[in-house]
Amino acid sequence: MTSLTTDRTQAAVSLMESLPAVNWDDIESAAEVTERIAHRLGDDPELLNTLVERVRYTPELREKCECHALDDKIVIWDDQEKGLRIRLRLANTDQYERVHNHRYSFTAYILSGAYRHTLYATDQPLDETADVERFWPYFVREEPQGRCITLDHEQLHTTITEPETISLMIQSPARKSRAFMIRRADGHVWWRLGAAEESEERRREVRMTDERFEHWIGRLKALGVL
Amino acid sequence: MTIQESVLRYGDSPWQRVDLYVPAEGPARSAAVIFHGGFWRHDRIARDLEPLAVALVRRGCATAVVEYRPAWDGGLWPAAAEDARTALGRLDAGGAPWQDATIVGHSAGAHLALSAVAGQxxxxxxxxxxxxxxxxxAAAAEVGGKAVGHFLAGHLxxxxxxxxxxPRPSQADLASLTVFEAACDQAVxxxxxxxxxxxxxxxxxxxDHHVVPDARHMHLVNPERDGCAPVLTLLAGAPVSAEGSVS
Structure with missing residues (x-):
């Protein structure tokens, strides 16, 4: 690394260390703080680039970078004590309607692309006995580039995105051990566990390869995110 | 009692605002301008002091809670202190009840409260x-971890x-200085x-120095806690009126 790069990295780390502890128990308060953090980072491509480049030689972050069926993710900061895991969500394909909640509350800042965002209500238990016909959309909104949204971990929703929709995500520590998911098209109901509860085999499956990591850095630069 | 809520903006940043809470019916008996803590990085924000503000208004004390820029979003020293001074100046310029308000600072907000009044x-x-x-x-004792170092990074x-x-206020700056210490403070x-x-x-x-028995750091600004009672009494000096709504 050049001394300029080192200086930039040190400045970026110092800024990240100065971020606050987030009170996720009060979602309105958490939204106010995390949406400003999201803007502070997302509106500064050079800073974001420095943080993403740092992931390459920060093994504890690099090993958290993953590829999933619909999204890839690059984790750029993880401070569980302050309630701050910050990552890029990278939509990798056309999405389908997969109603889900989360293990954590979060703020998403859309840096490129857009979501069609739908919130759902249900009278069903959130387990294998759920009748997928009884999940009703009650709020549908286009979330354009530049929009910030904050969601409680219990909220059922879908975000349908175009490929390469990029979001900066700030998420709370886990609030529960597994997230609930349904696919309305075929009635499939399943769960997503946290990394700590996944098998070694599953961890190997989802870990982002170096090739994929480089692909995303190139695409993020081309999209003007970095 | 109905509480009238409004916002006074004093700069371009979304942080540069004051949340105002006043009784809807008739003038307030007293007033307080509060600077929240959170180690200049906003572990706490103005919104978190809304229950305290509501409790004060119900006791007849108009309350202004000052928000300001955190160190990571434009508030590195001296900017946050300049925000505090600007906000107080704007409130004072508005006349009653704010120009006679008691100035209150919690935790690191005390640093900004004194910065706002020093030299005036x-x-x-x-x-x-x-x-x-x-x-x-505070830096040597690592109060707030590395918070002081981050707040002063550019200055140092x-x-x-x-x-x-x-801040070094003079006798001319202060009519009185009262300090509440939480006996079981885990942060200070x-x-x-x-x-x-x-x-x-x-x-x-x-x-004046008061030690509040059994109180932890946030109890002093949480009206649900016994440790807040002497603070409410000092600022409002009146019992709570009937339950009411916020408008």
């Missing part, structure tokens, strides 16, 4: 709750000192409070 010669009543003001001592890099960033050590008190006394600032 306005003879303000000041109440500090679990104050973090003496920055060199330019050759400045923590002493220079510590008693040694820091004692160090600050002895410094203020040495400089001739009359200081």
């Amino acid at each position: 010669g306005a003879g303000r009543r000041v109440v500090l709750l679990a104050p973090v003001v003496e920055l060199a001592y 890099a330019a050759g400045g000192t923590a002493e220079e960033a510590t 050590p008693a040694e820091l409070t004692e160090h600050q008190l002895s410094g203020w006394r040495e400089r001739g600032l009359v200081t």
Whole structure:
């Protein structure tokens, strides 16, 4: 690394260390703080680039970078004590309607692309006995580039995105051990566990390869995110 | 009692605002301007003090809660202190009830409260709750972790000192100085409070000092906690009126 790069990295780390502890128990308060953090980072491509480049030689972050069926993710900061895991969500394909909640509350800042965002209500238990016909959309909104949204971990929703929709995500520590998911098209109901509860085999499956990591850095630069 | 809520903006940043809470019916009996804590990085924000503001208004005390820029979003020293001074100046310019308000600072907000009044010669009543003001001592004791270092990063890099960033109000600035210390404070050590008190006394600032038994750091600003009762009494001096709504 050049001394300029080192200086930039040190400045970026110092800024990240100065971020606050987030009170996720009060979602309105958490939204106010995390949406400003999201803007502070997302509106500064050079800073974001420095943080993403740092992931390459920060093994504890690099090993958290993953590829999933619909999204890839690059984790750029993880401070569980302050309630701050910050990552890029990278939509990798056309999405389908997969109603889900989360293990954590979060703020998403859309840096490129857009979501069609739908919130759902249900009278069903959130387990294998759920009748997928009884999940009703009650709020549908286009979330354009530049929009910030904050969601409680219990909220059922879908975000349908175009490929390469990029979001900066700030998420709370886990609030529960597994997230609930349904696919309305075929009635499939399943769960997503946290990394700590996944098998070694599953961890190997989802870990982002170096090739994929480089692909995303190139695409993020081309999209003007970095 | 109905509470009227409004916002006063004093700059372009979304943080540069004051949340105002006043009784809808008739003038307030007293007023308070509060600076929240959170180690200049917003571990706490103005919104978190809304229950305190509502409790004060129900006791007849109009309340302004000042929001300001955190260190990571434009508020590196001296910017947050300039925000505090600007916000107080805007409130004072608005006349009653704010120009006679008691100035209150909780935790690191005490540093900003004193920064806002120091050098103004306005003879303000000041109440500090679990104050973090003496920055060199606070940094050495790692109060708030690395918070002081982050807050002063640019100033220190330019050759400045923590002493220079510590407000030094004069007797002309203060009509009174009251300090509440939480007996079980987990964020501010008693040694820091004692160090600050002895410094203020040495400089001739009359200081009332109250130790609130069994209270932790946030209890002093949480009206649901017993530790907040003496603070409410001092600022509002009146019992709570009937339950009411916020408009």
